[in-house]
Amino acid sequence: MPLRFPTTAETKDYKFNHTMLRVKDPKASLHFYTEILGMDLIDEHDGGDFKLFFLAYANSPSANPVRSQREAILELTWNKGTENDSNFKYHNGNDEPQGFGHTCISVPDLEEACARFEKLGVEFKKRPQDGKMKTIAFIYDPDKYWVEIIPQKK
């Protein structure tokens, strides 16, 4: 049994709103997160020399027109111009020095999802059949951040 800590009155309405990743090329990232992973671009903010993109699933149980009321948002930060520098790359947290590991999308059918990713030309780090853990896959996003893919159990 997992440990459970009591929810305190002061924090009971806190929400895990988003995770932010920097991306080099917003066109590539928006293609990946919307057309391949199926997220919805729910908001964007142009800050002049940078631009923020907020992505989330339309069918999320926390879906809400007010962004701060939602959960499970992916915020992408684009520092303009990086996409034109062929030597520029972001650090994915899994090469040294390590830190951040991955984001994870759960899908109704892992085999079907992976077959679709293959068809769409997605780069795999680990297909379900590779290695010991047959029920998970890892794909790369355009910046080589790892995205874990797991099946939704009933």
Added chain:
Amino acid sequence: MPLRFPTTAETKDYKFNHTMLRVKDPKASLHFYTEILGMDLIDEHDGGDFKLFFLAYANSPSANPVRSQREAILELTWNKGTENDSNFKYHNGNDEPQGFGHTCISVPDLEEACARFEKLGVEFKKRPQDGKMKTIAFIYDPDKYWVEIIPQKK
């Protein structure tokens, strides 16, 4: 108006399940994420030389006894023994080389939340009154990952 892409039939039930961060000292991290940020330890997995902790808000609209059906989970990976090496530290993604930026918790009342964090000895990167953006704060987790704190708008 934000751009919106149509949700495809193939991806409509995908969920943004979790974000994974490596942590050096699980005692410090569990204290921070459960007692200070109020998350619930919903699951854990001992992998021998590593251990995984899964945290989420009990009041999340996606709360579900099946972990893969939830959204907005924070997974912490502890590689056992790192906590005993005084020179060991994880990379927070904001120092060079950059990549991952932060996680973000939205709270009903920013001022109240920050006053509570102060009382609990949380280290701030940015208090609401610092700099131009008066409606956000950044605090450090025990590994110096940044956690943005924003108010929930009505």
